[in-house]
Amino acid sequence: MRKTAADPKGVLEGSHFLDGDHAIAEGALAAGCRFFAGYPITPSTETAERFAERCPAAGGMFIQMEDEIASIAALVGGAWGGQKVMTVTSGPGLSLMMENLGLAVMTETPMVIADVQRAGPSTGLPTLPAQQDMMQIRWGSHGDYRIIALCPDSPQECFDLTVEAFNLSETYRVPVFIMADETVGHMHEKVVIPPAGEIGVVERNWYEGPKADYRPYQFTGKDVAPMVKAGDGYRFHITGLTHDERGYPHLTVDQNEKVVTHLIEKIDSNADKIIQLDESEVDGADVVVVSYGITSRIVSRAVQLAREAGIKTGSMRLITIWPFAEKRIEELAGKVKAIVVPEINYGQMVREVERSAAGRCKVVSVPHCGGAVHDPEVILDAIKEASK
Amino acid sequence: MSIEVNIDKFRAESPMTDFLRMERMPHIWCPGCGIGTVVNSFAEAVKKSGMDMDKLAVISGIGCTGRVAGYVNFDSIHTTHGRAIPVATGLKLANPEMKVVVVSGDGDLTGIGGNHFIHAARRNMDIMVICVNNFTYGMTGGQVTPTTPQTANASTTPYGNYEYPFSLPFLADACGATYVARWTSLHARNITKSIREALNHKGFSFIEVIAPCTTLYQRRNRLGDGLDALEYYKEEAGVEKDVDTREVGIDFQGDIVMGRFVNQEKPTYEEAVNERYANVLGDDYQLYGMSKPEREEKAKREAEERAKVQALMEDEEAQMMAEDMGVDEEGL
Amino acid sequence: MHEVRFSGFGGQGIVRCALITGKALSMYDDKFATMTQSFGPEARGGACSSQLVVSESRILYPYVTLPGVLIALSQDSYTTYEPKLKDGGVLIYEADLVTPKEDDGRVQMYPAPVTRFAEELGNRLFANLVTLGCFSAITKIVTPEAMKKALPGLVPDRFLEVNKKAFDKGYAYGLESLEKKPLVTGDAQ
Structure with missing residues (x-):
């Protein structure tokens, strides 16, 4: 765009x-x-x-x-x-x-x-x-x-x-x-x-064309239809019901499949364009720590300590959480001994990592309850353990 | 009984062609339902007002009345249950040129959406809310609503309703609505006039229309069909002037007090925002690219326009009365 | 790399202290600074604190772990945070409000009657700027020029000049204190 x-x-x-x-x-x-x-x-x-x-x-x-x-x-x-x-x-x-x-x-x-x-x-x-x-x-x-x-x-x-x-x-x-x-x-x-x-x-992709031809939706699973705004004479209709290209309710199983497939595919088929990652020393690493948000900053200290301890440690920061970087994780999982996933919860994104790694490498969750960040030493210990 | 309808002929020849999405006809409403009357009155009011139909948006919630947004030929949004008012608020504030009308039912607006209703009224948000009050959740099969009169039977009060109902004009008035009226679906002409006044009103306007749900409320309470409901309205509904909204509650099959209960001027939310910002920030302040002189000029123009429309409406009414069109003069 | 903790009770301008210092460092002294503050139960009642990590390069770990500098403007905050001050670290405390334990030489102690000085300037609310003056003079972590540049926007315009005066007063007092008791630098901070 x-x-x-x-x-x-x-x-x-x-x-x-x-x-x-x-x-x-x-x-x-x-x-x-x-x-x-x-x-x-x-x-x-x-x-x-x-x-x-x-x-x-x-x-x-x-x-x-x-x-x-x-x-x-x-x-x-x-x-x-x-x-x-x-x-x-x-x-x-x-x-x-x-x-x-x-x-x-x-x-x-x-x-x-x-x-x-x-x-x-x-x-x-x-x-x-x-x-x-x-x-x-x-x-x-x-x-x-x-x-x-x-x-x-x-x-x-x-x-x-x-x-x-x-x-x-x-x-x-x-x-x-x-x-x-x-x-x-x-x-x-x-x-x-x-x-x-x-x-x-x-900027918003405004529709330009004959008013009668305007359709607020197109279910291509790739691109989205241009938009119009109230007051411009298009007399649009939108609804939370399953709908057709004009936005009118269309309550059939077939139409629901069309709409929902589009909602999913417009993101999935563009995932490579959307996903941003911040990787450091991932190539040749034995252990890669996957983290996001504030935890990444704690991880960066743990990774530094791990490298000082002689462990080949890479780091991958998920800037884009959804869509999930499943292809890249799958690729990494074939090359490293383990992926370590610290997060301030009892294991949420680690499930996505496990799903993407699909058994190709060890996946280690480093959970932490809400209210505080990890102690870098805890992540360091997990890296050490995972590198064995 | 079966009625032969030539749908193509109907779509082409209906006087509602400009106002409805004819390609979506026939609609889902039951025979004898009061919602159609409200839609007709709304179309009539818009037609009479001569306003630019492109500048009118209709927002509905969920339920039978919630389907109105889908049938009218305006910019329209069919929202989630109870959320028509906040969606309308967002659209109005994002695009102040629009006249935004919410049409929804009693359960949607005052049950699940009650919080939004009272706050939009409190803010004097410049939107119109039309509530088709049939005392029941029709789409889900006739459950009790916040307006169901006591003793009335509903599917979730099978031994009769024991809750205290809302009186909607009182609720709206107490919360700060600046235009409040109530009619029944028998009083189509009055509904039309009220909608027209509300289209011309600046601020939060609320119109309640008591309407029959023939399939559920009427039948479950052994009240007969749509015609019987209209008979009841004819017998028990009457206009009262200068009535206190505290006195207009409706008992089961009891009196229905109708009329225009509130009609006053007060700065709208947007005007209050503009005034406050302009007072504090001076002439530099611009909302959506409009300077203070431009804003004042626009306000003046709109006030003049409103006064003109009001005068025109009064003339027309006088003429109709003179022609003895059966207008209930007490109500006007 | 420096780790600094400002502490006191609510209303003493503790958060403002860290904000001004962080802004001065990151915008006018060409340093990296990350400021965090304690919210929640910890911030209520007794001790309230705000923390600053200062570095020549981008700060990864944003929290203070073992601060080299502690500013304590109340007894509670002194009691809570003094044990967490690094050996050899710098302690600047409110001379009239804090009664410290006997100086055993573990940390370098600098008393400052900041509230009294502020009252002399017309309002005890200026105590935090007096404190910042002392802090700047004693630790040299942040330059006085940068601190003054950082004030607009963080103190009300009409109090800008008196705040600068308060800072100067603290700064002068800090220099005097240093003369009496020179700072032993090292990796203590």
Whole structure:
């Protein structure tokens, strides 16, 4: 998809000392997001606060809705009203969003949802980090579908990946998640925001053509149909029901197969284009540590210690969580002794690694309960054990 | 009984051709259902208003009335259960040029969607909400709703309803709605006029239409068919002026107080946002690319337009009454 | 690489201290700085803290593990965090609010009456800037120029000048303290 320069009104060019939550808001504004609906929840609220403060100058609209259900529902309306839209939340709010995540998926409505993860279940540890929502965003709404999820490990990446999330969302007409966590969300670091001209932004693919010929959907499993916005005379209809190309309900098994296959294939068939990984010294490694988000930064110390101890250790950071990098993991699994997967949960993404490795190498889970990051020594021990 | 219908002829010749997605006809509603009356009145109101139909969006939730968005020929969204109002809120704020209308049922709007309803009213969000209140969840088989009168039988209150129901005009009024009216599906002309007024109203407008669910509510409560429901409305529904919305609750097969209960001006959500930002941030503030003078100019233009439409409506009504079109003058 | 912990009780501007220092280092002193803060039960009631990791290169591990510098502005925070200060590390503490245990030479202790100085400037709220002045003078981790550049946006505009004054006062006091008791550097910090 063609990229254009960002609208300078939303770009706070320069160096800043920002926390991850604020960087997400800046990323959204830089990407052209002009409508934000949200509900306060620790540790994500700072994103909403920043957007509320900054949006008048950028020519945008902020609304604090009555709950998270309403927040994401408002995004569906906002997107078809013609704006790029986003919301932000954390565990309990994310659970409330699952209903209309399904509506957004089914109606192929572009939107970005930032999940600043805290420890659960339920209210859990509101102010402490976790990586326990990785599977919920993938499977949490009922039915079969795909989403895209990106995982930042620093405030700078919160900015960069939020811009990227909007670009992917527009390209594939799909909700895209930013999977931050309390630590990254509240950690302050230098964030460099480039000039507007250097930020590549994917604008919405607007339909151009005779009004009567407009179809909001095409079920090719590859590309998505261009969009229109309310008020332009196309008289579009969208529904959460199984629908035809015109968006009208079409309640048959055959049509459901057509629609759902498309929702899955439009992501799966483009997975190679979507997936971003950050690999280090993977070639020739005996052990590769696969990690994501804040855990990657803990891993980098553990890997350093392992290398000092003489173990050939590689590292792979998943920047894109979903779609999962199954091909690359499969490839690696044939070359290494073991893959070690530390994460702040009791084993979520490790299941994907196991599935992809399919027995070609050892896969070692290094779980950690929510509320704190790993001690690097624990990961080091796992690397040592796995290298034997 | 079977009725021969030439569907192609119907699609081509129906007076509703411009307003409905004729390719989707016939619709799913039962004979005697009140939803069709509301759709007809809505179409009539839009037609009379002369407004640009491209600038009108219809949003519905789930249920029988939730299907309205799928049949009307406007930009339209059929949302999840209860979420029509927040979706409408998002569309309106993202694209303030639009007139956004929510059409949904009592269960959808005030049961599962109750929280959204009260907050949209509180914010004076500039949307219109039409609630077809048939006291039942029709699509799922006749369960009790937040508006079902006490003692009425529903599939989940098989021994009669024991819950206290909402009185929707009171609820809307208490929450801050700036236009509130109630009619029954017998009073099509009044519904049309109210929708027209609401189309011309700035802020949160709420119109409740009491309508029969013949298949479930009527039958389960042994109330006869659609015609019997209209008989009941004719007998028991009456217009009251200057009535306190606290006094308009509906008992099982009891009196139905109708009328336009609330009609007042108050800044909408968007106006309040603009005013606040402009006061604090000065002339530099722009919402969606509009400067303060442009915004003021637009507000003035729209106010004039509204006044003109209001005057026109009053003229037309006077003329109709003069022609003795059977308009219930008390209600107007 | 330096690990610094600012601690005290709520309302003393502890988080602001770390924010100003982190901004100064990463934007005006050409260093890498990562600031984290304690939220939750740990941040309520007694001790509240914010942490800064400072490095010449990109910081991987963002948390303070064994800080070389501790700023303690309350008794609680001193009691909680002093044992976690590295041997030979620098302790700057509020002279009037903290009664330290006997100086056994494990760490290098610098008392500073920062609240009293702030009150002399008109408001005890400026105590955190006095503290930062002492911190900058004693540890030399961050330059005073960078600290002053970092202030706009992090202190209210109308208090900018008085905050700078508070910083200078602390800085001068820090230099005096150093003269009396020179800092032993090494890998302690």
